[in-house]
Amino acid sequence: GQSLEQPSEVTAVEGAIVQINCTYQTSGFYGLSWYQQHDGGAPTFLSYNALDGLEETGRFSSFLSRSDSYGYLLLQELQMKDSASYFCAVRDRTGFQKLVFGTGTRLLVSP
Amino acid sequence: NAGVTQTPKFQVLKTGQSMTLQCAQDMNHNSMYWYRQDPGMGLRLIYYSASEGTTDKGEVPNGYNVSRLNKREFSLRLESAAPSQTSVYFCASSPSAGVNNEQFFGPGTRLTVL
Numbered sequence: 001g002q003s004l005e006q007p008s009e010v011t012a013v014e015g016a017i018v019q020i021n022c023t024y025q026t027s028g029f030y031g032l033s034w035y036q037q038h039d040g041g042a043p044t045f046l047s048y049n050a051l052d053g054l055e056e057t058g059r060f061s062s063f064l065s066r067s068d069s070y071g072y073l074l075l076q077e078l079q080m081k082d083s084a085s086y087f088c089a090v091r092d093r094t095g096f097q098k099l100v101f102g103t104g105t106r107l108l109v110s111p
Numbered sequence: 112n113a114g115v116t117q118t119p120k121f122q123v124l125k126t127g128q129s130m131t132l133q134c135a136q137d138m139n140h141n142s143m144y145w146y147r148q149d150p151g152m153g154l155r156l157i158y159y160s161a162s163e164g165t166t167d168k169g170e171v172p173n174g175y176n177v178s179r180l181n182k183r184e185f186s187l188r189l190e191s192a193a194p195s196q197t198s199v200y201f202c203a204s205s206p207s208a209g210v211n212n213e214q215f216f217g218p219g220t221r222l223t224v225l
Contacts, residue, residue: 098156099214104152
């Protein structure tokens, strides 16, 4: 099967940079995704990495190392509105768009 | 475009009661999914539908049934609710040939079973 590990909670201050790590075990890899979820809200897609390296989208970047089965989400210039839970997810080995999610990292941004 | 809509938003059931959660999407997506999310947990897949006319079990299907009514609608039924089914239920959709694993989620249904 597949499993993903993330830290349960990360804290940071406004304006700082924070990195949220994700390690995964999967028998077939079809890309690592990141989703953001505010309290009481629905998950929303942030980024996707299929190949090694860094993908940048504004203040958010995502990195993947397939040889290490490891990825991270990097959030720069943190804002209070970035306080949310962040989930990494891998595509199921069947190749269909069936995702397996990690248990999530709660990010708390303080003034 | 409304995206993915779910009804109801909140529901309280007694043990043994049945109910159907409704989901619809207006993005012409082929694939639809039902997840549950328990406090402090990630999303766990209950059932999914790769395309109209097909459904398959996910990670936690016991106690649930689904119907892909047409391309737009995918419903989740609890035949005999149990307290262990207290959770937040999310419906999602995606293009079947999506290249970036992006799924679009509805606002969720918060279900309490007493």
